Amino acid sequence: MIELCSARLAGDDRRGWIIPIGGAEKKIRSSAILSRFVELCGAGAARIVIIPTASQLHDTGERYVKVFGRMGAGKLDVINFATRSDCEDPGHLNLLQQATGIFFTGGNQQRLADIIGGTSSAQQIRDGNLRGVHVAGTSAGAAFLCRQMIRVGKTGTTPRGGMVSLTDGLGLSDAVIIDQHFRERDRLGRLLTALSRNPSATGLGVDEDTAAFIDPDNRIEVVGSGGLTVVDTANMTQSMLAAVRNGKPVGLIGVNLHILLSGDRYDLTTRDAWAKSDQDRRSASQ
Amino acid sequence: MIELCSARLAGDDRRGWIIPIGGAEKKIRSSAILSRFVELCGAGAARIVIIPTASQLHDTGERYVKVFGRMGAGKLDVINFATRSDCEDPGHLNLLQQATGIFFTGGNQQRLADIIGGTSSAQQIRDGNLRGVHVAGTSAGAAFLCRQMIRVGKTGTTPRGGMVSLTDGLGLSDAVIIDQHFRERDRLGRLLTALSRNPSATGLGVDEDTAAFIDPDNRIEVVGSGGLTVVDTANMTQSMLAAVRNGKPVGLIGVNLHILLSGDRYDLTTRDAWAKSDQDRRSASQ
Incomplete structure (x- = not known):
């Protein structure tokens, strides 16, 4: 179980x-991922701000208000930033200041970068996260969380030159590069290509209905029905991206790969992975 | 350069x-892979037997006769085994006995297993390889070479239960499991699934127009325009396949992954990989 830390x-x-x-x-109601987020944010005492800016559907924010409301979240607000000047609005900044949790919906991550990136609201969210505010994002909202965001890329297993385009994300962490709909859209190749340029980061490929809960000490617990692919390039001795033309394969030597399932853990600092079954065995023998 | 060892x-x-x-x-004529095979087999002194059994096109064997002939191969024979009793034919066994090289074409690898597997011809080819006869196969012919053959499987990056079906191949090596058209058909998931059952083998995912030249000491040199994905599960601490239902993700911890390009090398015994550029640097500094 994740230790609640409200x-x-x-x-x-x-x-x-x-x-x-x-x-x-x-x-x-039984959603393991969203209900755990609501719990983390304080359940009845939670004040969650939903940001549906990535989506261009008019009801995305309200949909999550209903979902989180059914799970018992105390206070719910939607801020649909539509322009960069919206992100300087004192009312919005005040809501973000008071939040215990912030949630980015899916849609197009480029909209998040274009509208929110570099604004006072982005700064407010980063400052809040450093003070203890929990920040979740799904799909495009997930990609946006880290410093280096995958903007667009091509499908496929193995890395190729020109396969991926990166831009600045929200910047909550530079320890990870996140890719989403991972298994469903065959995105290992584009994540490997992204890491071949940024080998100090760890790649997190998050399947649908799956989340990486990254705690304040940079330890991850996997929650959900799919897998989390962890791509560790710390011992990579060779990355040939610099010399590679568009579409040509990228050579990589020494990539460490883990596919983790619900309950499995990973430490982004020590780069160790533990399966849930090992943890259960350890607990049983104590 | 590969040392010729005829x-x-x-x-x-x-x-x-x-x-x-x-x-x-x-x-x-400029084909790096096929011309190197012909050279290995002895060039003008080569006696190459082409086995087009995987293919159901009538001209597959003759096509390779022309290709290898243009490359200067000395003697070329086609044996199109159509039934298991064909594989007991003394004339065919005699041709195999005299060969310096054997080449399996593409097609359907199940036909190779069904028709040739376990026959006197299969034994003759294994014995020949142990004496020094070079054995190449492309596509289905590549899959057939090793002991555990991937029969069929599903597309996609990450491993899932029921994703792959294995059967007995020719059995030249149990050090590797081979998958082909690797990048083009997104086959990492099925190769990982196969290895999760057979972690002592090394997975070789061979892209199109790419070959793994495995020498008598189990060292690989990559030749061709694509990549060779090497999947090393020697340090895998966790494989959850036993407990996994069809279609559900398979958890794996500690997979070591290399994507090697033409001129790169891998030692199947020590499990070390070297990039061509490193070898060039080493040579230059000597």
Whole structure:
């Protein structure tokens, strides 16, 4: 079980959790991912701001208000930033300031970067996360969370030159690069290509209805029905991207790959992975 | 450069090379893969037997006769095994006995297993390879070379239960499991699924127009325009396949992945990979 840490908001200034979700997460009452987010944010005491800017459907924000409301979230607000000047609005900044959790919906991540990136609201969210505000995003909202955001890319297993285009994301973490709908859209190749340029980051490929709950100490627990593909390039001795033309294969030597399922854990600092079954065995023998 | 070892045929009984090709290899005079195979087999002194059994096109064998002939191969024979009793024919066994190289064309690998597997011809080819006869196969012919053959499987990056079906191949090597058309058909998932059952083998995912030249000491050199994906599961601490239902993700911890390009090398015994550029640097500094 994830340790609930809403108490941490009080004063010890631990970073909030960062929660990329792979998209298409279950939204009924039993949803493991969304209900755990609501719990983390304080359940009845939660004040969650929903940001549907990535989506161009008019009811995306209200849909999540209903979902989180059914799960018992205390206070719910939607801020649909439509322009960069919206992101400087004192009312909006005030809502973000008071939030215990912030949720980015899916849609087009380029809209998030274009409208929110570099604004006072982006700064407010980063500052909030450092104080303990939890920030989740699904699909495009997941991609946006980290510093280097995958903007667009091509499908396929193996990396190729020109396969992926990166831009600046929200910047909550530079320890990870996130890709979503991972298994469903065969995105290992574009994540490997992204990492071949940024080997100090760890790649997180998040399947649909699956989330990486990244705690304040950069330890991940997987929640959901799919897998989390962790791509660790710390020991990569060779990346030939610089010399590669568009469409040509990229050579990589020494990539460490884990495919983690619900309950499995990964430590982004030590780069160790544990299967849930091992943890259960350890607990049983204690 | 690959050291030519046709001299080894004389008497020191070194194993012949094993050469899986990913399919769709260039067949013109400049073909790096096929011309290197012809050279290995002895060029003008080569006696190559072409086995088009996987294919159901009538001219597949003759097509390779022309290709290898243009490359200067000395003697070329086609044996189109159509039934298991064909594989007991003394004339065919005699041709195989005298060969310096054997080439399996593409098509359907299940036909190779059904018609040739377990026959005297299969035994003759295995014995020949142990004495120094080089055995190459492209596409279905590549899959057939090793002991555990991928029979059929589903497309996609990440492993899932029921994604792949294995059967017995020719059995030249149990050190590797081979998959072909690798990048083009997004086959990492099925190769990982196959390895999760057979973690002592190394997975070789061979792209089109690409070959793994496996020498008598189980060292690989990559030749061709695509990539060779090497999947090393020696340090895999977790494989959850046993508990996984069809279609559900398979958890794997500790997979080591290399994507090697033409001129790169891999040692199947020590599990070390070297990029061509590193080898060039080493040579230059000597």
